[in-house]
Amino acid sequence: MKRLQLQRWSSTVLSPRARTVNRLHQHLYSASLRHQSTAAPLQSEPQDASIGTNFEDPEVMRQVRSAHKRKSQLQYPSPPVEAATNSAKLAALHARLYLPSRLPVQTLARTLVDASADPNADFNNESLATLGHDLLTYYTSEYLLCKYPRLPLTVIFAAMYAYVGPKTLAAMAKEWGVDLAAAPGGEVDPGYLQFRRVDPGTDVNAATDDVKTPRPYANAAKWRKTVTSKIFYDDEFGDPIKGASAPGEGVTAEQASATFVRALMGSVYLHAGRPAAKRFFEQHILSRSLNISDLFNFSQPARDLARLCARENFEKPVAKITSETGRLSRHPVFVVGIFSGQDQLGEGAGASLLEARERAALSALKGWYLYSPLNVRVPSSMEEDGASPWEPAHVDLGEVIT
Amino acid sequence: MATSIVAPKRPFVTLPFLLPSWTDALALGSRRHQSSYRRTKQRLRVKPDASFGPSHQGRDHIIYNPPSSAPSVYHTPNKFLPPNDARRAMRPATPASFDASDLPNVHKINDEAKYHLTPSDIEEIRKLRLSDPMTWSRHKLAKRFECSPLFIAIVCEASPEKKQIQKQVLEAVQSRWGTKRRMAREDRQLRREAWNRDE
Numbered sequence: 001m002k003r004l005q006l007q008r009w010s011s012t013v014l015s016p017r018a019r020t021v022n023r024l025h026q027h028l029y030s031a032s033l034r035h036q037s038t039a040a041p042l043q044s045e046p047q048d049a050s051i052g053t054n055f056e057d058p059e060v061m062r063q064v065r066s067a068h069k070r071k072s073q074l075q076y077p078s079p080p081v082e083a084a085t086n087s088a089k090l091a092a093l094h095a096r097l098y099l100p101s102r103l104p105v106q107t108l109a110r111t112l113v114d115a116s117a118d119p120n121a122d123f124n125n126e127s128l129a130t131l132g133h134d135l136l137t138y139y140t141s142e143y144l145l146c147k148y149p150r151l152p153l154t155v156i157f158a159a160m161y162a163y164v165g166p167k168t169l170a171a172m173a174k175e176w177g178v179d180l181a182a183a184p185g186g187e188v189d190p191g192y193l194q195f196r197r198v199d200p201g202t203d204v205n206a207a208t209d210d211v212k213t214p215r216p217y218a219n220a221a222k223w224r225k226t227v228t229s230k231i232f233y234d235d236e237f238g239d240p241i242k243g244a245s246a247p248g249e250g251v252t253a254e255q256a257s258a259t260f261v262r263a264l265m266g267s268v269y270l271h272a273g274r275p276a277a278k279r280f281f282e283q284h285i286l287s288r289s290l291n292i293s294d295l296f297n298f299s300q301p302a303r304d305l306a307r308l309c310a311r312e313n314f315e316k317p318v319a320k321i322t323s324e325t326g327r328l329s330r331h332p333v334f335v336v337g338i339f340s341g342q343d344q345l346g347e348g349a350g351a352s353l354l355e356a357r358e359r360a361a362l363s364a365l366k367g368w369y370l371y372s373p374l375n376v377r378v379p380s381s382m383e384e385d386g387a388s389p390w391e392p393a394h395v396d397l398g399e400v401i402t
Numbered sequence: 403m404a405t406s407i408v409a410p411k412r413p414f415v416t417l418p419f420l421l422p423s424w425t426d427a428l429a430l431g432s433r434r435h436q437s438s439y440r441r442t443k444q445r446l447r448v449k450p451d452a453s454f455g456p457s458h459q460g461r462d463h464i465i466y467n468p469p470s471s472a473p474s475v476y477h478t479p480n481k482f483l484p485p486n487d488a489r490r491a492m493r494p495a496t497p498a499s500f501d502a503s504d505l506p507n508v509h510k511i512n513d514e515a516k517y518h519l520t521p522s523d524i525e526e527i528r529k530l531r532l533s534d535p536m537t538w539s540r541h542k543l544a545k546r547f548e549c550s551p552l553f554i555a556i557v558c559e560a561s562p563e564k565k566q567i568q569k570q571v572l573e574a575v576q577s578r579w580g581t582k583r584r585m586a587r588e589d590r591q592l593r594r595e596a597w598n599r600d601e
Contacts (some may be wrong), residue, residue, distance in 0.1 A: 037585035293475045298598045314481060320505035339502040343481045347473055350597075353508050358597045366600070368482045374489070396484065 009366045046071055074185035078118035078194060084109035089191020090177070097176060097264075098274035099280075107271060111263035116193035116249065117184030127262035132266030135162045137236045139281045142378045148292060150369050150398040155226050157238035158295045163285055165237060166258035171286065173257035195256035196249075204252055212243030274383060293366055300402070301361040303336065305345070308368060308400045315341040317364070322347065338362045348367045366401070516548070523547060528558040535564035 004015055023386065047155045055061060073080060084090055084106045094108055105127075115126040140163045151159070164170060173193070181192035188194060198204065217235035218240065219225040230238045251259075269277035302317075309317050317338050325331040334357035338346045346364025350356035382390055423461040451467070483490050527547060540551040546599075547554075560568075579587070 243436055293600070294599065300600065318502075319508040320502060321508060322505065336508055337502075337505070339505075340481060342496055342500070343479065344502075344503050345479050345481060349472060355597055357508050359600065362598065363472070363475055364479070366476070367479050368474055371478045371482060371484075372476070372485070373484075393482065 038242035052345065068189060068357050071202045073186040076118075076123075077120075078113040078123050078184060079109065079186055079188060079190040081106050081109070084190050087189050087234045089189055090359045093176065093191060100185050100268065100276050102276075103268055103271040105387045108264070111260055111267050112190060112193050113184070114193070114251060114259055115192040116256070119294035125259060128266035129268070130264035130266070131261045131269065132261075132262035132264065135265055135269055135277060136262060136285065139378075139380065140164050141236065142283065142380060143286065146378050147372055147376050148370060149373065149394045150396065151292070152296075152369065152399040153231070154238070155292065155295045155321060155369070157230070157236075159290065161237040162290050162295070163288070166254055168262040168288070169258035170227070170254040177232055178260065179258065180256075193256060193260055195251050195253075198250040198252055213241045215240070227231065231279055276382065293370060296362075296369070298362055300328070300364065301358055301365050304400045305361045305364050308365070309340055311400070313399065317345060317361070319360060320355070338364045370401075384400050465569055517551075519547060519549060524557050527554060531558050532561055 053184065055064075060081070065066035065067045066178070073083070084104075087105070089104050090109055090112075090326055094103070094105055099108070107136045111121065111125045113124045115121075118124045121127060137160065137357075141156075144151065144159055144163075150205065179191070181188050184196060215225075215229070215235060220232075227238075233241075235241050263364050265277065268280045302319075305317050309315065317340050319336050319338055322335045322337045324332065324334045332351060333349060334353050334356040335349045335350075336353065336359075337344050338357075338360045339353055344366055346360045346362070348356050348359025348361070348363050350359050377391070379390070379393075381387060477565045478489075480490060480493055527543055531543060540554045544551045576584075
């Protein structure tokens with residue numbers, strides 16, 4: 001079989017990245033090509049006249065056609081729409097996630113193009129991600145508020161971050177087997193997640209000037225930020241709102257993966273409808289196990305419990321020793337119960353009386369906060385066909401404010 | 403000790419170290435093996451728990467033998483259930499024989515607040531603490547006015563000079579600590595923080 005002479009085609013066919021070994025060529029063509037990115041469209045260079053080949057030869061013509069195709073692909077910063085149907089990776093991802101057949105692979109390919117790779121809003125996933133982010137946070141927050149109606153706000157923020165935070169979404173994209181492209185470009189397989197990486201050495205966690213946040217006195221160092229004010233001024237995770245990154249900047253792999261998962265949620269909603277989106281959310285987000293009771297961190301549990309009992313008109317909580325062993329030994333164990341009247345509110349075991357009492361107060365407080373009604377329904381379930389009439393969700397005073 | 407009393411009463415043959423060395427080569431090996439087998443078998447012959455036996459006359463039933471562990475925090479106490487919750491009626495009521503006041507208290511003194519201090523008393527507390535902070539510490543004031551040291555701290559604050567002196571005293575004490583004591587104190591603090599996270 002006749003081998004293709006790569007060096008003769010290199011000026012038009014090969015991508016600049018593949019040619020970086022050849023320093024001479026880099027110098028020759030550096031005026032018209034960007035080496036770090038394949039995103040730059042190639043200038044229409046004249047066909048090399050020295051190729052003295054026979055154009056009737058089908059083998060040569062095939063190469064010429066593929067070269068032209070490749071050249072047309074290189075004109076765009078992201079893969080063209082036609083490439084999606086030929087990508088095995090994309091079809092495999094579609095099948096692996098068991099996506100609805102109404103969601104075409106072309107849209108799936110679009111969800112894999114980050115705004116940093118292709119700034120054109122018609123071809124990147126930014127709009128889909130906005131929709132998907134709203135859906136994800138709506139479904140998660142309504143689930144949390146209806147399932148655990150008494151949760152403190154800080155715990156809700158932490159649970160939201162655990163369910164649909166960028167770290168979780170990035171981990172999900174990794175579990176789904178979404179590979180990252182080394183650099184975006186029109187010639188890249190559309191099955192790869194394409195984004196422009198941040199330059200090496202940049203501080204990702206550097207404090208940016210929060211010009212986008214609506215919070216007054218956001219830059220004042222000693223200004224008090226209450227938890228309640230986070231509902232109004234901050235995002236759904238209780239973090240300050242950051243503006244969108246500048247068009248020329250890259251994004252981290254975590255951000256790009258999270259944006260992809262959000263965009264996929266949005267595209268499932270658009271193509272397959274609300275029930276499919278809800279199912280996708282339940283199967284991929286809600287199915288992840290999260291122990292809400294681990295998210296609590298109290299500073300004064302006994303005091304909070306006393307406040308709670310006073311507020312709810314219960315008898316004053318009293319700590320009583322239920323059982324103990326080895327009081328005079330090196331490792332004593334005390335079991336302390338907290339009683340309000342004749343009812344036990346919580347129980348805790350510890351190596352000292354103080355520890356057991358604190359743990360008992362803590363378990364009593366968690367018992368209050370982690371109350372979950374029977375037959376939980378979320379507001380979005382009313383959109384289903386033949387839904388029974390809505391009964392109001394449980395709402396009470398909830399959090400103990402001290 | 404029970405074993406030391408029982409051992410001499412055992413038959414002579416079961417104590418092989420008292421016999422000459424040639425005897426165990428003949429018969430004792432197998433007999434010793436048999437007796438230990440019998441002994442282990444006897445130990446295992448304990449009376450099973452009632453729930454394990456076929457005592458339910460062929461009816462289906464659920465065996466519930468929970469291990470001793472802390473109760474789940476997802477199990478809301480009856481008192482915390484809202485009045486319209488169906489679980490209130492389902493749970494068994496506390497038995498009448500149980501009385502929480504019979505159980506011993508964690509703290510020895512469990513006195514109620516007396517609310518006996520007047521505004522003039524509070525003025526005097528503030529004056530005393532500001533005038534002579536070294537004599538009138540929180541605990542001394544609490545003892546004199548028959549209230550808790552916490553109440554003194556709520557009512558008034560120590561003067562800045564007193565705070566500065568107290569800080570220097572604390573620093574002087576801590577400067578004498580060695581590595582062991584310092585680490586033990588830090589560990590204690592970490593353990594205390596772990597309680598609040600329920601770890």
